[in-house]
Amino acid sequence: MRSLLALAACSLLAVLPACTQTKIIRKNSPPPVETPAEEEEDPIDVEPETDPLVIDLGEVEAGKDVSFEIPEGALGFNITVEGKVADFDQNRPFGIQRITDPKGNLVHDAFTPKGGTKETSIATFDVIASASVPQGEGVPKDLTGKWKVRFGVYGSSAKPKLKGQVRVQSSGDGAFHGGALDLYVHVPRGLQIGNRTVDASDAENDRDVSERIETFFALTSNLLGIEKGKVVYSEESGDYRELDGVEALLRGFSVSSGQKDGTQALHVLLTNLIGDQGRPFAAGISPGIPGAATIFGRNVSGIIVTTSPSVDNDVLTMLHEAGHFFGLNHTTEFDGQSSDPLSDTPVCDGISRDELYDCPDRTNIMFAAGAIDGPVTLSPMQKRVYRGSPIYRAFNAGGGSTMSFAPRAPARPSAHSLTRTFRVSGSDVLSPVERELSSGFCGLNALDTSGMVARHGRDQAIVQLTAAAADADLAPYIRGRADLALRALGAK
Ligand SMILES: [Zn+2]
Numbered sequence: 465m466r467s468l469l470a471l472a473a474c475s476l477l478a479v480l481p482a483c484t485q486t487k488i489i490r491k492n493s494p495p496p497v498e499t500p501a502e503e504e505e506d507p508i509d510v511e512p513e514t515d516p517l518v519i520d521l522g523e524v525e526a527g528k529d530v531s532f533e534i535p536e537g538a539l540g541f542n543i544t545v546e547g548k549v550a551d552f553d554q555n556r557p558f559g560i561q562r563i564t565d566p567k568g569n570l571v572h573d574a575f576t577p578k579g580g581t582k583e584t585s586i587a588t589f590d591v592i593a594s595a596s597v598p599q600g601e602g603v604p605k606d607l608t609g610k611w612k613v614r615f616g617v618y619g620s621s622a623k624p625k626l627k628g629q630v631r632v633q634s635s636g637d638g639a640f641h642g643g644a645l646d647l648y649v650h651v652p653r654g655l656q657i658g659n660r661t662v663d664a665s666d667a668e669n670d671r672d673v674s675e676r677i678e679t680f681f682a683l684t685s686n687l688l689g690i691e692k693g694k695v696v697y698s699e700e701s702g703d704y705r706e707l708d709g710v711e712a713l714l715r716g717f718s719v720s721s722g723q724k725d726g727t728q729a730l731h732v733l734l735t736n737l738i739g740d741q742g743r744p745f746a747a748g749i750s751p752g753i754p755g756a757a758t759i760f761g762r763n764v765s766g767i768i769v770t771t772s773p774s775v776d777n778d779v780l781t782m783l784h785e786a787g788h789f790f791g792l793n794h795t796t797e798f799d800g801q802s803s804d805p806l807s808d809t810p811v812c813d814g815i816s817r818d819e820l821y822d823c824p825d826r827t828n829i830m831f832a833a834g835a836i837d838g839p840v841t842l843s844p845m846q847k848r849v850y851r852g853s854p855i856y857r858a859f860n861a862g863g864g865s866t867m868s869f870a871p872r873a874p875a876r877p878s879a880h881s882l883t884r885t886f887r888v889s890g891s892d893v894l895s896p897v898e899r900e901l902s903s904g905f906c907g908l909n910a911l912d913t914s915g916m917v918a919r920h921g922r923d924q925a926i927v928q929l930t931a932a933a934a935d936a937d938l939a940p941y942i943r944g945r946a947d948l949a950l951r952a953l954g955a956k
Pocket of ligand 1: 784788794832906907908909
């Protein structure tokens with residue numbers, strides 16, 4: 465049986481031997497790139513069809529540096545590398561091995577952003593891997609100049625040819641002047657919020673859906689200066705209402721199929737279940753850190769968020785998963801051993817010792833258990849990572865007057881004060897094991913059953929897991945994970 469239980473974020477494909485053969489969907493090939501030489505010879509001033517902020521690196525052999533020029537005024541860029549399915553070995557996935565800045569300094573090495581402890585730029589859910597700059601430490605303030613990227617194969621010296629692309633985010637002068645995020649909201653037929661069924665064909669006018677979207681944008685506006693852009697609602701098949709198992713998840717990540725690559729937008733699929741063996745496993749999930757910016761219809765093209773009765777929970781989950789998709793790691797990982805690459809985010813030494821509520825990063829959107837206390841925060845470097853992604857439309861100095869965007873979302877004074885809750889009703893007091901399971905709101909947190917036994921003892925773990933699995937007030941993913949852990953322990 466395929467199981468998500470044992471999955472680290474980078475090993476999902478490891479349980480999917482056939483998956484890459486059948487699940488890769490690519491409906492939109494980018495238009496062929498015209499060579500500049502041909503354009504120069506043309507006496508007529510032909511408008512080039514290529515976007516100056518999209519740099520096609522062509523096919524590059526793994527292990528060789530390829531250079532590219534970042535123009536003045538950039539806020540950041542996202543590099544994607546794509547290999548052939550035939551070249552993909554799930555135990556030795558390809559990815560982005562290193563990125564070198566114009567002065568020769570590495571900002572990304574060994575598939576890891578500088579300062580980081582975990583590889584984030586290896587192909588996991590598709591034959592595409594991506595990395596962003598900025599994503600870690602040591603990124604120069606001015607990005608202008610000749611950068612180098614080297615693709616590679618993780619744990620191997622194989623040298624397949626891989627196709628690379630760089631998509632640049634630019635404000636014209638390199639300073640952040642605000643921006644607008646276009647959001648595609650995919651709503652499956654039959655989606656439930658609380659006890660209500662949403663009319664997927666008219667989700668735009670659904671009060672519960674729009675309250676979540678408006679609150680999400682109130683937060684992006686308040687925290688990031690990124691405003692609500694165009695919001696497009698898309699009715700989807702009822703098959704997306706429950707995503708049980710890896711293949712269903714991959715379908716969910718690629719729900720943007722049919723969209724034009726290169727369009728600056730974020731795609732989010734709303735669903736009622738992110739599950740494993742029929743049990744809720746997470747409240748939200750991103751297919752990568754970062755995702756593949758503006759490449760659609762693939763297994764790395766958007767985030768998935770479950771709806772619950774709580775607006776606050778849903779919005780915090782959405783902003784957290786978007787954070788992964790834009791390039792952010794958890795501030796501190798639950799193993800207590802690793803943390804994000806950024807030096808200005810606090811690290812919680814006690815996270816694995818059941819000191820969740822004392823963690824200095826507990827208000828951070830990217831806290832591994834979600835922001836569990838308010839007001840919610842992002843550090844300056846986290847904001848820079850978010851703002852450097854090409855997923856949204858950055859404004860130029862002067863306020864982006866050449867772009868069409870919706871008026872600034874009304875500031876919701878309480879937007880910072882959203883609170884994550886783990887119970888539908890009653891007190892939010894959790895047992896130690898339940899506190900650990902609360903990290904399951906994010907699908908990138910693996911269920912660590914053996915760690916739980918080591919920390920609490922097998923008997924105590926089973927007692928608390930049994931209580932959690934039967935507690936109808938608890939968030940579904942906590943109950944679901946408790947049940948999955950009991951099965952893994954052979955206690956059910
Ligand atoms: Zn997460």
